Amino acid sequence: MSENNVTAGKRHMGLKASRVLANSTIYLVLVIISVIWLIPFVCILLQSFRVESTYQVGYVMPQQWGLDNYKNLFQTDFPRWYVNTFVTALVTAALQTVIVLCMSYTLSRFRFKMRKPLMSFMLILGMFPGMLSMIILYRVLKDLGLTQANAVPGLILVYVASSGMGYYVSKGFFDTIPKSLDEAARVDGATRFQVLKKIILPLSKPIVIYTVLTAFMGPWGDYVFARYISFGTSAGMNVAVGLYNWLNKDQIATRYTMFCAGGVLVAIPVAVLFMCLQRYYVEGVTGGAVKG
Amino acid sequence: MTNDMKQGRQSGAGEWIKILAAVGVVLLGGLIYLIVGGIFSGIGVPMWVSGIIAAVIIVPLTLGCLLKWDKLYGVYKSTNKMETLRLSKTEKKIYGLMSIVLGIPAFFKNLGLTIWNAIKAAFSAIGKELADIGSTFVHGDWKTKISYVVMGFGCLARGQILRGLLFLLFEAVFIGYMILTGSYWLSMLPSLGTQGPTKEYDLILDVEVTAYHDNSFKILLYGVLTIFFIIAFIYTWRVNIKQNKMAEKILASGKKLRSGKEDLRSMVDDQFHKTLLALPLTGILIFTVLPIVFMILVAFTNYDGAHNGYTNNLFTWMGLDNFNTMLSWTSGKGGNTQSYAATFGEVLSWTLIWAFFATFTNYFLGMFVAMAINKKGIKFKKGWRTILVLTIAIPQFISLLYVSKMFARNGLINQFLIGMGWIKEALPFWEDATWARITVILLNIWIGIPYLMLVTTGILMNIPADLYESARIDGANAWQQYQKITLPYMLFVTGPYLLTSFTGNMNNFNVIFLLTGGAPTNAAASSASGNVGYTDLLITWLFKITTGAESQYYLASVVGILVFVVVAVISLVVYNILPSIKNEEDFQ
Numbered sequence: 001m002s003e004n005n006v007t008a009g010k011r012h013m014g015l016k017a018s019r020v021l022a023n024s025t026i027y028l029v030l031v032i033i034s035v036i037w038l039i040p041f042v043c044i045l046l047q048s049f050r051v052e053s054t055y056q057v058g059y060v061m062p063q064q065w066g067l068d069n070y071k072n073l074f075q076t077d078f079p080r081w082y083v084n085t086f087v088t089a090l091v092t093a094a095l096q097t098v099i100v101l102c103m104s105y106t107l108s109r110f111r112f113k114m115r116k117p118l119m120s121f122m123l124i125l126g127m128f129p130g131m132l133s134m135i136i137l138y139r140v141l142k143d144l145g146l147t148q149a150n151a152v153p154g155l156i157l158v159y160v161a162s163s164g165m166g167y168y169v170s171k172g173f174f175d176t177i178p179k180s181l182d183e184a185a186r187v188d189g190a191t192r193f194q195v196l197k198k199i200i201l202p203l204s205k206p207i208v209i210y211t212v213l214t215a216f217m218g219p220w221g222d223y224v225f226a227r228y229i230s231f232g233t234s235a236g237m238n239v240a241v242g243l244y245n246w247l248n249k250d251q252i253a254t255r256y257t258m259f260c261a262g263g264v265l266v267a268i269p270v271a272v273l274f275m276c277l278q279r280y281y282v283e284g285v286t287g288g289a290v291k292g
Numbered sequence: 293m294t295n296d297m298k299q300g301r302q303s304g305a306g307e308w309i310k311i312l313a314a315v316g317v318v319l320l321g322g323l324i325y326l327i328v329g330g331i332f333s334g335i336g337v338p339m340w341v342s343g344i345i346a347a348v349i350i351v352p353l354t355l356g357c358l359l360k361w362d363k364l365y366g367v368y369k370s371t372n373k374m375e376t377l378r379l380s381k382t383e384k385k386i387y388g389l390m391s392i393v394l395g396i397p398a399f400f401k402n403l404g405l406t407i408w409n410a411i412k413a414a415f416s417a418i419g420k421e422l423a424d425i426g427s428t429f430v431h432g433d434w435k436t437k438i439s440y441v442v443m444g445f446g447c448l449a450r451g452q453i454l455r456g457l458l459f460l461l462f463e464a465v466f467i468g469y470m471i472l473t474g475s476y477w478l479s480m481l482p483s484l485g486t487q488g489p490t491k492e493y494d495l496i497l498d499v500e501v502t503a504y505h506d507n508s509f510k511i512l513l514y515g516v517l518t519i520f521f522i523i524a525f526i527y528t529w530r531v532n533i534k535q536n537k538m539a540e541k542i543l544a545s546g547k548k549l550r551s552g553k554e555d556l557r558s559m560v561d562d563q564f565h566k567t568l569l570a571l572p573l574t575g576i577l578i579f580t581v582l583p584i585v586f587m588i589l590v591a592f593t594n595y596d597g598a599h600n601g602y603t604n605n606l607f608t609w610m611g612l613d614n615f616n617t618m619l620s621w622t623s624g625k626g627g628n629t630q631s632y633a634a635t636f637g638e639v640l641s642w643t644l645i646w647a648f649f650a651t652f653t654n655y656f657l658g659m660f661v662a663m664a665i666n667k668k669g670i671k672f673k674k675g676w677r678t679i680l681v682l683t684i685a686i687p688q689f690i691s692l693l694y695v696s697k698m699f700a701r702n703g704l705i706n707q708f709l710i711g712m713g714w715i716k717e718a719l720p721f722w723e724d725a726t727w728a729r730i731t732v733i734l735l736n737i738w739i740g741i742p743y744l745m746l747v748t749t750g751i752l753m754n755i756p757a758d759l760y761e762s763a764r765i766d767g768a769n770a771w772q773q774y775q776k777i778t779l780p781y782m783l784f785v786t787g788p789y790l791l792t793s794f795t796g797n798m799n800n801f802n803v804i805f806l807l808t809g810g811a812p813t814n815a816a817a818s819s820a821s822g823n824v825g826y827t828d829l830l831i832t833w834l835f836k837i838t839t840g841a842e843s844q845y846y847l848a849s850v851v852g853i854l855v856f857v858v859v860a861v862i863s864l865v866v867y868n869i870l871p872s873i874k875n876e877e878d879f880q
């Protein structure tokens with residue numbers, strides 16, 4: 001008996017030592033990872049303050065600090081792009097949330113004849129590369145006068161109209177709200193609409209925030225649709241298309257640091273918003289992944 | 293789908309399953325040939341070498357299958373009842389291989405069966421509908437009979453004013469549309485227009501002006517829309533007849549029909565789902581379904597920059613020509629060296645390799661990072677996560693573009709390394725095919741790990757702690773715990789997620805386009821179309837085809853359809869195999 005205790009004690013000591021070793025290795029790895037992750041962002045921030053040259057250089061710390069790059073941004077179309085993107089993101093966030101929630105709530109709560117076929121149909125639709133449809137959408141929107149300089153409404157239409165296909169995550173959420181709640185209210189004589197308004201919506205705050213957040217962030221990062229629809233007209237571009245052009249071969253030498261400044265201005269509000277609502281994002285992402 | 297496989301297993305090793313397995317082996321060989329060929333032709337090794345490699349893998353496999361068939365199949369069969377745990381290691385491997393080999397033909401068999409059943413069901417449904425339409429006419433009263441011609445008449449005559457008016461309105465709109473424009477679009481659809489723009493002499497202004505006539509683009513678009521509209525009309529007409537039949541029945545039983553007010557109320561009550569779905573589905577129909585149908589049809593035309601259907605030349609139907617071009621092995625246009633099929637194979641193989649590495653490097657590294665942060669005794673958990681999550685929070689185009697420039701020839705990293713005297717010449721991150729491919733995969737880890745970390749953190753926390761407890765008591769070390777508990781659990785839970793992220797990576801436009809733009813250019817393959825580069829995925833290639841000077845939309849459509857086929861086949865084959873993976877990994 002006592003012998004056993006002794007060996008157990010020794011093993012315990014060994015475990016403790018190895019745990020300390022393991023933990024310090026992990027700390028080391030985490031520090032290295034964090035540095036790697038932060039380097040580009042630190043660089044972009046520092047270079048946006050560099051005044052002495054506008055092209056790429058081999059050092060990070062500016063030799064001369066200043067806000068010239070930020071000031072120069074206002075001599076270009078950048079404010080226009082910024083407003084375009086902001087308006088697009090705001091309207092898209094509002095409309096897309098309504099559409100996605102309608103879709104996911106219906107598919108989660110109602111049992112109707114076409115439900116299963118509808119879901120598999122949308123699964124198959126999702127396997128087509130969405131970019132393909134841009135060719136025709138561009139020409140149709142052009143006929144309607146919603147491209148180039150008027151790209152913002154056109155872009156909103158494109159984002160919102162097909163957003164119903166992205167119902168998976170929020171449907172997973174609605175599936176977790178017990179159905180007995182609905183049934184109890186139905187027995188008491190509530191209509192389906194009242195059930196949604198009075199019972200489900202108050203419980204759905206996390207998923208509403210998640211949907212708004214992802215819908216808001218989407219337009220900030222979209223390049224390909226925005227490029228199709230603005231079609232080379234500066235007034236209709238969003239920040240991604242506009243700033244992308246600044247890194248072309250013929251512009252990068254004069255615009256590189258301005259790109260950094262523009263990037264910082266775009267990143268800060270979006271990143272701050274995301275960090276504040278991170279909790280909801282994590283909930284949505286984990287829920288969505290587990291349910292597939 | 294899995295039911296059929298199970299039935300096959302239960303009914304014993306029939307001859308058909310041998311044939312299926314042979315087909316599977318051949319398909320597997322083809323796949324290996326394409327992938328290996330794609331990699332090799334990238335570095336200048338002729339295709340026959342990859343043919344030999346594929347044969348070296350496939351021939352012994354086939355022989356082995358044929359000779360030891362019953363034993364192999366016996367192993368496979370025995371695992372039906374979740375007996376995989378009892379199998380030895382080699383038997384498990386055999387089981388895995390067999391399920392892949394059998395999974396491919398089983399997929400095609402099931403696909404065939406599904407289509408066949410769907411056709412059968414459709415015909416019998418149509419037959420039933422027709423019979424019902426006939427009998428309703430024969431047995432119905434005069435109100436019902438008039439409704440066959442004047443939609444909604446029955447509803448109006450029976451006092452359901454709202455419904456009746458809606459039906460009537462729809463019929464009026466439909467007939468008006470068909471007479472005014474619908475018939476024109478429909479009649480032009482087979483030819484896509486007969487007269488292109490012509491030069492005409494303007495007497496008054498004394499100049500040549502261009503007169504525009506037919507518009508192929510609009511003919512195709514509105515032709516498709518008209519067909520949609522006709523289908524909708526037939527459906528509504530059928531609903532109208534059904535309503536009459538039901539109304540007769542209800543009245544005969546002495547009950548009252550629903551009033552317009554009750555109809556409106558039902559829209560937020562028992563018909564609420566229709567109200568909710570109306571808007572989203574309309575959007576999807578117009579902005580997703582219609583464009584996809586249109587683009588599928590474009591693959592059978594010659595719609596491109598030089599045939600835009602209106603201002604220069606009309607486009608017209610080409611049958612299967614474009615598919616023949618894309619899949620032919622004869623060399624490309626203008627005496628170029630590489631055929632379309634070879635280019636397609638090259639891009640496809642890189643797409644698959646990319647998707648594989650992008651998915652699994654992120655998956656495992658993300659899991660490790662999540663486990664490291666989750667480990668007991670590690671402090672600042674929230675801080676580590678926040679740092680990593682920055683790559684999600686900041687719009688991708690900023691981080692990707694910036695990093696892409698960091699690695700450029702005169703970018704930060706090269707200049708820094710040269711400045712420090714560590715290297716003499718700039719490293720060819722984006723200039724050399726292999727360098728570029730590896731750099732893209734590594735940078736994708738930078739982008740992808742945080743997301744996977746978030747996903748896996750939640751799942752890791754769900755693993756019951758007592759499993760680890762008992763494993764520790766049994767003396768299992770950390771690696772064994774990972775291998776026997778964490779990994780099986782994770783694979784079990786995230787199997788479907790892995791599949792979607794694989795197909796998502798195949799279509800990962802942003803990462804590739806913003807990092808490399810497909811560079812470096814693949815000179816030989818570019819003869820096909822669209823300036824193909826070594827890091828181009830099918831999806832970025834497609835984009836380049838549509839934006840180049842030639843804008844070969846028809847070719848882009850063909851590529852798009854092929855992307856769809858590849859994604860669909862992979863998804864369905866994996867779903868066929870997935871349950872068996874689950875059985876195998878099910879550790880409880």
